[in-house]
Amino acid sequence: MTQQQPIKVGIMGFGQTGRQIFELASRSDDVEVVAIADIGKPEILHYLLRSEVGRPERHRLEGNFLVNDRCRARLMEIDRPAEMPWDIFGVDIVIDSTGKYRDRDSMTDHLENGAPRVLLRTLPIDHIDRIIIPGINETSASAGDRMVSAGSATTSALALLLHSLADSFSIECGSMTTIHAFTSDQALQDYAGSDFRRSRSAAKNIIPNSHEASLWLGNILPEFDGKILTSALNVPVQEGCLLDVNLVMTDSAVDAAAVNDAMRAAAASKPGIIGAVEDPIVSSDVIGNPLSLLFDTQGTIKAGNNTIKTLSWYENLGHAARLLDVVRLYSKLDRQQEAA
Numbered sequence: 001m002t003q004q005q006p007i008k009v010g011i012m013g014f015g016q017t018g019r020q021i022f023e024l025a026s027r028s029d030d031v032e033v034v035a036i037a038d039i040g041k042p043e044i045l046h047y048l049l050r051s052e053v054g055r056p057e058r059h060r061l062e063g064n065f066l067v068n069d070r071c072r073a074r075l076m077e078i079d080r081p082a083e084m085p086w087d088i089f090g091v092d093i094v095i096d097s098t099g100k101y102r103d104r105d106s107m108t109d110h111l112e113n114g115a116p117r118v119l120l121r122t123l124p125i126d127h128i129d130r131i132i133i134p135g136i137n138e139t140s141a142s143a144g145d146r147m148v149s150a151g152s153a154t155t156s157a158l159a160l161l162l163h164s165l166a167d168s169f170s171i172e173c174g175s176m177t178t179i180h181a182f183t184s185d186q187a188l189q190d191y192a193g194s195d196f197r198r199s200r201s202a203a204k205n206i207i208p209n210s211h212e213a214s215l216w217l218g219n220i221l222p223e224f225d226g227k228i229l230t231s232a233l234n235v236p237v238q239e240g241c242l243l244d245v246n247l248v249m250t251d252s253a254v255d256a257a258a259v260n261d262a263m264r265a266a267a268a269s270k271p272g273i274i275g276a277v278e279d280p281i282v283s284s285d286v287i288g289n290p291l292s293l294l295f296d297t298q299g300t301i302k303a304g305n306n307t308i309k310t311l312s313w314y315e316n317l318g319h320a321a322r323l324l325d326v327v328r329l330y331s332k333l334d335r336q337q338e339a340a
């Protein structure tokens with residue numbers, strides 16, 4: 001039997017997510033990162049990668065190549081998809097994790113420069129071919145998809161929670177607040193930006209934010225279209241996020257114990273994606289957790305006849321892992337199409 005070639009991945013945006021994808025790929029036997037575009041200098045990108053991984057000596061900088069025993073990735077100091085020559089590297093897919101290029105025109109630039117497919121690390125701002133959330137709608141993926149998003153870490157966590165509960169209960173409506181670690185696009189000190197509250201120091205404030213998950217939820221789970229409000233509170237925590245979801249259940253007989261049992265069952269049926277924790281954990285306990293949703297059974301409470309409040313944990317690493325799941329999903333579809 002011939003050995004399968006690794007999937008060749010290009011990354012634009014070597015920030016936290018880009019580095020996590022690179023590290024996960026470096027530990028896999030089926031994904032190889034071959035090119036990386038970022039505005040950062042190669043030495044700095046290499047330095048940042050080494051500062052956050054185990055056994056940092058594995059990753060060497062050889063000229064403009066980031067090298068380890070699995071990958072040899074060309075680092076390119078490039079700031080626009082239209083300038084990145086993906087064709088030279090023979091990539092199978094490009095993951096855009098800049099957070100900047102979420103529109104169809106930018107995705108088209110990636111495609112026209114030789115990327116057969118583009119996968120966004122976050123939600124798009126235009127309609128694209130597909131939003132895939134592993135654990136929910138993988139079967140909707142088609143080999144013809146060119147512009148794909150894997151949602152965001154928050155959107156995935158919310159959609160997985162709703163999808164799991166909707167298996168057992170009818171849900172009328174609800175609201176989600178993510179209590180979110182600060183992100184690198186926030187200012188450390190008060191600093192004038194385009195948004196009033198986000199111009200305030202991330203290091204010392206709870207900053208209320210809008211969250212766009214509600215805009216796209218209907219695309220992933222049509223039965224929840226327009227039924228869930230979403231918002232965020234960015235807090236002075238570097239990693240680890242908490243999803244606070246309040247749901248109005250149709251059936252007043254649903255209680256906290258039934259919700260917890262449903263989520264334990266979801267965790268058992270989707271290992272590696274959903275988990276359920278019985279211990280009284282806090283945010284730092286989820287750092288390095290590769291799940292997309294860690295349901296907190298101690299956080300479930302019922303108010304009045306129909307309202308259930310839940311807490312769930314997640315962090316960025318789970319999302320990086322899901323991005324690679326989507327890469328593998330499309331590679332499999334391509335192989336099936338070639339074989340047909």
Ligand SMILES: NC(=O)c1ccc[n+]([C@@H]2O[C@H](COP(=O)([O-])OP(=O)(O)OC[C@H]3O[C@@H](n4cnc5c(N)ncnc54)[C@H](O)[C@@H]3O)[C@@H](O)[C@H]2O)c1
Nearest residue numbers: 013014015016017018038039078079080097098099122184
């Ligand atoms: N981390 C989170 O919790 C989170 C949550 C929601 C959304 N996001 C979005 O996802 C994006 C990626 O997440 P992250 O945590 O990896 O962010 P990050 O800020 O750590 O990484 C972004 C990377 O993209 C690079 N970059 C920026 N502009 C570029 C350009 N024009 N060309 C090439 N490279 C460019 C930056 O140098 C950086 O290395 C964020 O920018 C944010 O918009 C992140």
